[in-house]
Amino acid sequence: MTHPFGGITLSLTFFLLLNACSPEGESGRAPNGNQDARIVAPYGSWASPLGAADVYEQSDNIAELQSVGGAICFAESEGTSGGRVGIKRLEPDGRVSQSIPAAFNVGTKVHEYGGAAFLGIGQSLFVSKKEDQLFYRFAPNQPELALTPNGTRHADCISYPKGSRIICVREDHRGAGEAKASLVTINLNFPGEGDTLVSGHDFIAAPTLSQDNSQLAWLTWEHPDMPWDNTVLWLGQLDRKGQLQNVHQVFKGKRGALTQPLFSPDGTLYVVADFNNWWNIYRIAADGTAENILPRKAEFAVPDWRLGHHNYAFESPGVLIASFTRQGEAFLARIHLDTGVVEQLAADFAEISQVISGEDAVYFVGAKTTPERGIYKVTGRGVELMYAPQLPRLKPEYVSKARAITFATAGNKSAYGYFYAPVNPHFIGPHDSRPPLLVMLHGGPTAKASLAYRSDIQFWTSRGFAVLDVNYRGSSGFGRKFRQSLYGLWGKADVEDAVYGARYLVDRGWVDGDKLAIRGSSAGGLTALSSLAFYDVFKAGVSYGGISDMTVLAKETHKFESHYLEKLVGPYPEAKDLYHARSPLHHLQGLNEPLLLVQGLDDKVVPPSQSMSIFNALKRKGVPTAFVGFEGDGTGFWRTEDRTSALEAELSFYGQVFGFRPAGELPGLQLENAGALKHKLAAVEP
Incomplete structure (x- = not known):
């Protein structure tokens, strides 16, 4: 940084003025009040x-969080590296280590705007590289390995333990015309095409698995809709061989912009929808009906320009931590699903994103109106700053x-x-x-x-x-x-x-x-x-x-x-x-x-x-x-x-x-x- 007066030449026409007039809203005073x-x-x-x-050079930015083996892995763009993106690991005791250097430049171009470019499983990381769009495996004591073919892009991946596989959104740019969207499984250990689970839609996003790996939900939408116009939520069962069965549309005949599907620990499916004009969180019953768990004239989601948004996560089977915005202000709340009791956890944030469940607590990325931004942990009735990126x-x-x-x-x-x-x-x-x-x-x-x-x-x-x-x-x-x-x-x-x-x-x-x-x-x-x-x-x-x-x-x-x-x-x-x-x-x-x-x-x-x-x-x-x-x-x-x-x-x-x-x-x-x-x-x- 330079000195406040570094390099400035003051003209003789500059002078000190008593009772100077300032626009409404300006502080109008020096630090000492004079x-x-x-x-x-x-x-x-x-x-x-x-x-x-x-x-820009002194500004780093956290893009997304993920709970991995008791730690929190996160993607961070580094100003000193020209904005290139690496992966870091935050341990429960606050220690931070570099898992993938920024020079690698993690990033996907699915939907052109990307998002959700990495997945952590145990001590291994699976990431898309911005330059070639290949999907790489980083495993301990092994060289990095590209798992996917040229001309394909992958994002929004989730772990599917059966058969050591990953489920990913794929865009295939190898043919003529528009890129083809699909949901595919990729083997963790060997390069290849993978197997197609879902296809036949213009766009596919947000796959999510139930904890027992028996149910898979995902979103699709078709031209000319954008994901903030109308999307379709699908649900299917995965058999012992990993094949989808009994695939059906949830809310058939009901139109809206659905986003961020998520299973609770007990296997109940939740989703954010704007059926009542506002993006609120809905719980889906066994008969397919939906219950708005916290009706508010507030937004519990953002438009899916990028993949991988998370506005809510489970603290326990019956308790949800959710972020929402109302009149431009951001809030974080604990929602007791059985009683409907709502606790406000934080109201001094301007932005709250990437709300995820860690093994010990819920974490999120928060930003304030002052130069404070970082990864926070929900603790009791408050929050604790766990990591702050470099900021000017x-x-x-x-x-x-x-x-x-x-x-x-x-x-x-x-x-x-x-x-x-x-x-x-x-x-x-x-x-x-x-x-x-x-x-x-x-x-x-x-x-x-x-x-x-x-x-x-x-x-x-x-x-x-x-x-x-x-x-x-x-x-x-x-x-x-x-x-x-x-x-x-x-x-x-x-x-x-x-x-x-x-x-x-x-x-x-x-x-x-x-x-x-x-x-x-x-x-x-x-x-x-x-x-x-x-x-x-x-x-x-x-x-x-x-x-x-x-x-x-x-x-x-x-x-x-x-x-x-x-x-x-x-x-x-x-x-x-x-x-x-x-x-x-x-x-x-x-x-x-x-x-x-x-x-x-x-x-x-x-x-x-x-x-x-x-x-x-x-x-x-x-x-x-x-x-x-x-x-x-x-x-x-x-x-x-x-x-x-x-x-x-x-x-x-x-x-x-x-x-x-x-x-x-x-x-x-x-x-x-x-x-x-x-x-x-x-x-x-x-």
């Missing part, structure tokens, strides 16, 4: 102890706390967001000024903004930016109806919500209406581009692998999302005119503000041609623009060095557009048509 001790400097130019490299730490006086907001949007609807005011104990903005605003948009679009602490947000707020993290219509976490309220309206409702959210903050006097920027990735990138093309509100935009032409996406995207646009926009080509009308690439007459495009050149979800097309068009038009591409990177820019470079380029971009000099040394960013910005740059000259 406002006068702070330096008056333009918003955005403040020196921060959190550099771009700190955000900010002193409390630098941390901006989110304020949850609800605002009116178009059509008398409501949208949500989290507002972060600029916070830095050493700086304050000039008198009677307001900070620039960055409107952040999550991808998906069926994902969500979270209250959990994010270093990338604090990177901006500690420099003098305000941030609005938007949960636009279509976001998860607010029930099925809100999640589906974007259907047919993508490229319209989400754009309206971003625009109305920014206006809401301007009207309240919290931000500068002349310095509004919008940024997003993938689907969020489309919203950012469309906001610039169809509205005259934002003065700058940044697109990370954003979609500019819906038509191209409809023709080129991968299997998992190949029919998603039928829900979001309409069937293609029948709705061709609507695709054209909502594609910012075809409406550049309205896009006249500076734009930065950041793109992974190996992106299979949003082809790089989308960003290049809009970049070339704006360059010809004379709009200030820049394109930053990263070789070998795909969706999300997973490599640490690329994320760092992109964040620095974005800061440089805002400095040029809004006329301030960022603190510290940044690599140069060359804007095409930069001449249009000269009058703005002159504003920072002494």
Whole structure:
């Protein structure tokens, strides 16, 4: 980290100001309570102890947990290893060891987004390798062994002790056309094709076994549904030879998004379903009827963009530990299934995931609004932190706390967001000024903004930016109806919500209406581009692998999302005119503000041609623009060095557009048509 004032040059025009005015929500005071001790400097130019490299190079992230032989194994991406993923082992006494180095890079591309990439059995680990997608065995005193053939992908694996086998979700990419989905068994000791248990569905996920290995449950769904639309829960019996018998659909004729099936220790099947608009946990009786064990206007699940989500686990045969979110806040509860008594275990978390049963207790991954995140253990009526990954730490006086907001949007609807005011104990903005605003948009679009602490947000707020993290219509976490309220309206409702959210903050006097920027990735990138093309509100935009032409996406995207646009926009080509009308690439007459495009050149979800097309068009038009591409990177820019470079380029971009000099040394960013910005740059000259 650098010193708070490292590398900054203060102009003679900076001065100390008595009774300085700050936006509502800003702390407005130095650590000693003396406002006068702070330096008056333009918003955005403040020196921060959190550099771009700190955000990513010093940040590790736990992806998933698994109970293995009395210990907890977990996948962790390591910032110092460029975001590559290894496997670590947490012992009950707190000792942590490295089982598979990050250099191996554990990861699967099933459904493109992956998840559930490893399985532990005793002292052995079975993992997918991101580079070749083969499924490897790591066993004591034996060389690593690839068990699966080239051209196949495996994930969501579970142990099936009979015959020393593993049951996995497989995607077979060896044939023509779409990849074929199946549920297969793999021998633990010998490479081979494996045996097929289930096939004939577009998608298969979440296999789970009863403890006596006699029952197998799993999920399927078919085009054009996504897993958060409608899925089917199946149940079958496994005979002594491991063959499936008496396979039948649970809840036949009842539609909903079912997820996370799990057997209790006594063999009762549970599942999360949104039959009542909210993802609640249901217990399935022997006659197939379902009982909602804890009816709540809350979400006990998240959309299955990735495999391997776990929101609940059994502490004992009659006691369940479950996490849920309500109005953006995360909760952990102990549910006594026989009596219905509910105990609240933790309410100070912003995110709770990977709730699993260990041999001695229930464990989970928790994140707070402060820089605290790690693996926790449920102990009595509380929780205990067992392991914390490496995180960039900010002193409390630098941390901006989110304020949850609800605002009116178009059509008398409501949208949500989290507002972060600029916070830095050493700086304050000039008198009677307001900070620039960055409107952040999550991808998906069926994902969500979270209250959990994010270093990338604090990177901006500690420099003098305000941030609005938007949960636009279509976001998860607010029930099925809100999640589906974007259907047919993508490229319209989400754009309206971003625009109305920014206006809401301007009207309240919290931000500068002349310095509004919008940024997003993938689907969020489309919203950012469309906001610039169809509205005259934002003065700058940044697109990370954003979609500019819906038509191209409809023709080129991968299997998992190949029919998603039928829900979001309409069937293609029948709705061709609507695709054209909502594609910012075809409406550049309205896009006249500076734009930065950041793109992974190996992106299979949003082809790089989308960003290049809009970049070339704006360059010809004379709009200030820049394109930053990263070789070998795909969706999300997973490599640490690329994320760092992109964040620095974005800061440089805002400095040029809004006329301030960022603190510290940044690599140069060359804007095409930069001449249009000269009058703005002159504003920072002494």
